[in-house]
Amino acid sequence: MDIDIRQLRYFLKVAQHLNFTEAANELYVAQSAVSQQIADLEKKIGVTLFVRNKRSVRLTSAGMRFFDDVSDIVGRVEEAVHNAQLVQSGIVGSLKVGFLAPHVRAFLPNVIKRFRDAYPDVELNLNHYHHGMLIRAIENGELDLAITTPFGLHRIEGIQVERILTEPFYVVLHRQHPLASRQHLRISELKDEKFIIHNRQDSPVGFFDFTLQLCAKNGFTPNIVSQPRFVDTVLVLVESDIGIALLPKSLEQHYSTPNLKFIPLADCEEHSLDLVMVWKNDNQNPSLPIFLNVFRESIAQGLDNSY
Numbered sequence: 157m158d159i160d161i162r163q164l165r166y167f168l169k170v171a172q173h174l175n176f177t178e179a180a181n182e183l184y185v186a187q188s189a190v191s192q193q194i195a196d197l198e199k200k201i202g203v204t205l206f207v208r209n210k211r212s213v214r215l216t217s218a219g220m221r222f223f224d225d226v227s228d229i230v231g232r233v234e235e236a237v238h239n240a241q242l243v244q245s246g247i248v249g250s251l252k253v254g255f256l257a258p259h260v261r262a263f264l265p266n267v268i269k270r271f272r273d274a275y276p277d278v279e280l281n282l283n284h285y286h287h288g289m290l291i292r293a294i295e296n297g298e299l300d301l302a303i304t305t306p307f308g309l310h311r312i313e314g315i316q317v318e319r320i321l322t323e324p325f326y327v328v329l330h331r332q333h334p335l336a337s338r339q340h341l342r343i344s345e346l347k348d349e350k351f352i353i354h355n356r357q358d359s360p361v362g363f364f365d366f367t368l369q370l371c372a373k374n375g376f377t378p379n380i381v382s383q384p385r386f387v388d389t390v391l392v393l394v395e396s397d398i399g400i401a402l403l404p405k406s407l408e409q410h411y412s413t414p415n416l417k418f419i420p421l422a423d424c425e426e427h428s429l430d431l432v433m434v435w436k437n438d439n440q441n442p443s444l445p446i447f448l449n450v451f452r453e454s455i456a457q458g459l460d461n462s463y
Contacts, residue, residue, distance in 0.1 A: 161233060163197040164226050166190050167205065171223045174213045249443040250279040254293055255303035257284045259323070259406050259431055264303070267454045271447055278443045294434050300441050301448075302434045307365075314437045318448075320455060323404045323429045325366075326418040330397040336417045343421065347376040350399035352390050355383035363387075366429075367402050391416065404429045 169179035170190065180187040198205050205219035215223060243249050255264060268280065285293065287307065293299040295312045309317055327341045335341060356364040364383070371378045381399050384390050388411070390401050395415045408418040433451065435444060 159197065159200055160193075161230065163193045164230050166193045167197055168223065168226060168230060170194060170206065170213065171215055171219065174215075176208075176213065243442065247275050247443075247446070248277040249441065250281060251301070251441060251443045251447055252281045252283075252299045253301045253303070253447075254283055254285045254290050254299045256287065256290070256305070256431075259404065260303055261410060262406060263320070263455060267451050270454050271450045274450065275443070275446060278446070290434075294436065297436060297439075300435060300439055300444050304432060304434060306430050306432055309432075309434060316435050316437055318433045320431045320433055320451075323406055323431060324420060325370075325402050325429060326405050326408065326420055327400060328391065328394050328403050328407075329400040329417055329419070330394060331415050331417050332397065333400070333417070335419070338419055340422045341419050343370055343374040344376075346378075346400065347371075347374070349379070350381040351378040352382045352384065352393045352399040352401045353378070353380055354387050354390050354401075355385060357385075363403070370402070 166179070166183065169183055170176055173179045173182070176187050176190055176194075180190045183190065194206065201222075203218045203222070204216050205222060207214050207216055239248065268282070271278070272280065285302075287304055290299070290302045290304045291308050291312065294302045294315065303320065306317065309315065327335075327346065329336055335345070351367065353367050354363040367378060382390075382393055384393065387403070387407070390403070391407070391411050393399065394401050395413060402421075403418075405418065405420070408416075412418070433448070435448075
């Protein structure tokens, strides 16, 4: 049985008005078209839906039951169409976002609030990952978007990478360290220092390799006295005056204590950390472009990239 949804809508209008002319006017079609569709519908289902004469139209008992059932069906179809359109537009759905912490704290809460206020029907699944997990999650399609650093991204094919900000690296040392009073420091001045470096396996953004490469460019190999698993531990050891560390400036905002000094590196534009958004080119989630737009607008309006 091939029943057209249009025929059901025509039936409902006639049943509501009990008048073919009024139903046709509301449907913006000719009365003859409505009459033809109703007759065709009755023929298809083998049931008389209306008793009609020159003076009146009324529903049969079968027509009244059909009206009750069809009202629900048409309503559900229209709701299904509407929901599908919303999902396709991206304003209803879900989005999986992974990020590094604490680097995102300066801007991500504002982005999330803006997005949730504008698109409350998009479910945001947000989780903190270390760098290696973010790389794998994007590569395997487990995340729609990752906020991370460029380290290792060159190995992934078919991705888009968009820079969010560039963050300078600072020298972090104990406040009683002989260099703690300096306004700026050069890497070459650290060649005799003891280094505490977030170990290579657990480093969220390649701190270990970055530090080694930076020291090598300045003619020395760092004297590494400790390689903790967590960046929090790096700062605890620096605060204990066991050694110094090279870390992004944003950590000062979240881990600063009276015993820690964060001192900028001279020529800091050469010693910086990029934070980027990464997503797959073939990602079909319609909520992703909307989130990216809100992200860009938030960054443009509220983030000072210059630090």
